[in-house]
Amino acid sequence: MTETLPTVFDEIFALLTPESIFRDARATGEGVAVAVIDSGVERSVLEEKFRGAGTPILTIEGAVFRPTGPALPYTGHQSSPHGTTVADIILTLAPRVKLYSGDVFGPTGSCEVETVIAALRHAIDVWNVKVVNLSLGVPEHKLQQLPRRQQLQRAIEEAYFRDVLVFAAAHNEHPLTRSYPAAFAPPLISVDKGLFDDPLRFAYKLREQVEFQAHGKGYLGPLAREPATSWATPHLAGIAARILSLKPDLKPFEIKTILYWLFRSADGARVI
């Protein structure tokens, strides 16, 4: 019986473990800019929470995007609590990130594709973020017009070619309708929800339009305990921010590969 000799990959695997990455004291999100394109962020609530926890956060900045006109100044308020819960998850995992709030929803809980695209471009061009969190879904019927779909896809691809990582919530629960932008999976990272005993755990679950599964429960607000892809997405974005604070110049495909290796080396994260 011949013994299989270890390859260079085995050596890399041995080095890339969740313990070696996430327990590194420098893995705090420091130096990483993250955009939360959502329903706005209630700044004072998060500042107070993290100050109370002994991990004060950097000042959250942002802008408000509406269907027409230029971006409006961010006043530190949310249009609805969803965005604050999302931002809280990222800050819980990576408290030293520089967070930007792109409020696209307004009080009605919905927005046009063009507004999301404008916010995405603003995050890349003006805020120079490395990570974008999209805990939102655009239903297929809103992208029936091919040019609209192409515009959204082009914006996502632009992010990829600018080394910006986009995390998008997968299909937002709907059993039949494809949901975008998560359906543009290859240039971004689509995230489904799972329940894990550690919020730093996640799983690589390749299937149509979905690659990863992360912890689906949040921490702030009455609906945070309701399992949702909206909460899973910022968990993986926060994990990526921690990795990026150790090596800021990683490219989207490198991050994706590292996430995959971390999952494998953890011997298959336990999914409850």
Place this chain on the structure above:
Amino acid sequence: MTDTVLIVDDEESVRRTFQEWLASALPGARVFAVPDAESALRVANANAVDLAVLDWNLGSGSDGLRLLEDLVEFRPDVVAILVTGFAHQATPLDALRMGVRDYLDKNQDLNRDTFVSAVRRQLDRIRPSKQQRELNRRLAAFREAVDKVLPIVQTSAAFNDPVPLPEAVKSLLRFVIRGTKAADGALIVRHTTADGAESTTAYGSDGETLPTPTIPFGRSLAASVISFQEPVALNDFDPKTLGPVELLPFEANRSCILAATLPVGSETVVVVELFDKAAPGFTDEDRRLLSSAAEVGADLLRQAVAERQTHKLLFDAVDAALEATTNLSEAMPASPPDDSPPPAVIERLKEGLSSDSNAVADADTTLRLVEAVRTLALKHGPSAVDHCIRVVNNLRKLLDELTGVN
């Protein structure tokens, strides 16, 4: 949801034994026991039978399988357990096709335990689809009721005030509260006008307006709910973990909350909230019910809101016309008075009426009638209008008699 079991066996002792076994093992179930096919069909005609326990040999040349064929006519979803002393004679494929899901052999191991467990197994298996059917039936009834009431809403709205929003709210809340067994409910309506003005109104389960202190809508629980595409249940509701959310007074001190968004329109956000269902709280079935009811309810509310908007258009048209008339009279004070409304008024009124696509009369007819009555009142006073109403009523009676319409 009560399970209904029908036992058909020509032997009285067998029927009695089966009935006793089920009465003790499934006290919540309704059990009918009859000796022959005719009685069985009579029971099935009057009751929604879920499971039939049929004797293979019913005597007089009748058999359980043939009876099942007839039972399916009354109750297409009925499933059956066939009790036979001749299992080898059964025709499994035909039987399966007709709804037989299990066999019990009288000559082998037929005792209380095997019988009760076979019945229980089948009832458990069909329960989800039965619940779904029940849900669909209730929704269909609710939709039918809405469909019936909408034309009345529209007809009355054509000449009078629209049916007020609280009435629409009351019927919707009553339906979902009854369906989910919630203790209470509320409906939060957030409206943004074209000029950006925002207002939030909350209604209770009786259609009454609830107090809504000046909490920014963006910090409300309702604003959280609209971010979810599906109903959300808070069965372990902990007021200490509110974070960026502030509760309205009627949401405070609730043990559990089930909430969903009603897709009414781009300018109007409506959230329905149900409260305090007894432990263990709201279930997935409640979520499904609320999700389906939200779609139907959205139709109802959309209509109520649209009626209001139609009337808003009419009021706007009258305002604009009054303004135009004032300017005209200032410009030409010597002009003789004109009894007819200015053309601009008529056009704006037509525009308003035409925006109601479901109106029973077209805009021209409606306006001609209104104008005729207005002119009558102007020239001859209210008694002439009363006489006009009597003439209209007499005409209606005459036409009813001639056409046979009641």
